[in-house]
Amino acid sequence: MIKLRLKRYGRKGKASYRVVAMNSRDRxxxxxxxxxxxYNPRTNQIYLNIPAIQIRLQQGAQPTPTxxxxxxxxxxI
Structure with missing residues (x-):
């Protein structure tokens, strides 16, 4: 199953996240x-590729609660 979820990157204690589409069984x-x-939780900055997200949702991808x-x-949504 394909999920839309967060992938962590950045320094220790100063994390930022990428919104990605990946297999639910992957790390x-x-x-x-x-x-x-x-998504940067420290500055509350969000950038989303809306057309690509809508395509993935139409294909049946499930977003995580976050x-x-x-x-x-x-x-x-």
Whole structure:
């Protein structure tokens, strides 16, 4: 199953996250199928590739609860 979830990157204690589409059985920082945007919780900065996210959702990808919240804040869902 394909999930839309967060992939962590950045320094220790100063994490940022990429919104990615990946297989649900893969590791958190494993190989992603597609990068769809990023989220920085320290500055509350969000960038999303909206057309690509909508395509993945139409194909049946399921967002995790955290990504669901980010998409709701961006008014995509």
């Amino acid at each position: 958190r920082d494993g190989c992603a199928l597609e990068e769809l945007g990023f 990504v669901q919240h980010i998409l709701n804040r961006a008014k995509i």
